Amino acid sequence: MAAQDGSEVVGMDAEVVQKAPEVSCEAAGQSHTAETEQALLTDGESTSTQPPAVSNGEESDEGKEMVDVKIIWNKNKYDLKIPLDSTGANLKEKIHSLTGLPPAMQKVMYKGLLPEDKTLRDIKVTNGAKIMVVGSTINDVLAVNTPKEVIQQDVKAEENKKEPLCRQKQHRKVLDKGKPDDVMPSIKGTKERLPTVPLSGMYNKSGGKVRLTFKLEQDQLWIGTKERTEKIPMGSIKNVVTEPIEGHEDYNMMAFQLGPTEASQYWVYWVPAQFVDAIKDTVLGKWQYF
DSSP states (O other): OTTTTSHHHHHHHHHHHHHHHHHHHHHHHHHHHHHHHHHHHHHHHHHHSOOOOOOOSOOOOTTSOEEEEEEEETTEEEEEEEETTOBHHHHHHHHHHHHOOOGGGOEEESSSBOOSSSBTTTTTOOTTEEEEEEOOOHHHHHHHHHHHHHHHHHHHHHHHTSOOGGGSHHHHHHHTTOSOTTOOOOOTTOOOOOOSSOEEEEEETTSOEEEEEEEGGGTEEEEEOSSOEEEEEGGGOOEEEEEEETTEEEEEEEEEEOSSSGGGEEEEEEEEGGGHHHHHHHHTTGGGGO
8 A cells, every 4th residue: 555665656646647648649639630620621611612603783684584686786696685674775785795886886776766765675675686786886987987088078179169060061961851750859948867768759860760778777878770779888988969959959969979089979869958968977977976
């Protein structure tokens, strides 16, 4: 016993001293295991959990009634899925992202000019609808418009040196035929938009009947005669020359310059005066700025 030689006490103390590190190691092992398990659990959760959606400021289309449409611009076609309750202004923004054509430069048509303040539902857009877009990018306008302005100024200066067009021999032979019986009515001193029907009942330089059709959705001017119809890209028309007909100032004679010189002018006679400004603005592209 302890009273005899203290050996047992020493032995017992030794056992306690020896066991203490074992308990400490086990606890440390459990702690390390717990930390490892926790780390694995955390890693597992991090791997399996989807990252949160990042908002870019746009309203989500989830849960909205959608409509599939086809955007047609500059001979290109784009498929677009858009909420049916989007406005015309919203559609223009989508078209901008597809084509790079700024909204202010777009003329969007679906059963007529598409209003910006009404929704696609309001104007009854259905799946598969074709929406026509006419317009040029800023770079296109700068590239095309400057040469036109220079040519227009040169032509105008040349015109000032000449006698009135309607007195020139080349035009008198057509004008002397008199006003066509089936020409469209004219209104002097007023300006009107282009009608939805072709302008008809006019004469061309050879004295044959001619009609003008403005295909805005295709950016083309169709010049039709009895023999054929010429489809002219509006961007290729360099200038438009007009002059009232003496004695019949409610009608004009008009030339479309299809090439670099006056020799390429296509003349049309007895154009109703109320449509002259609308024709010039449409053909020369000025409508893009409105």
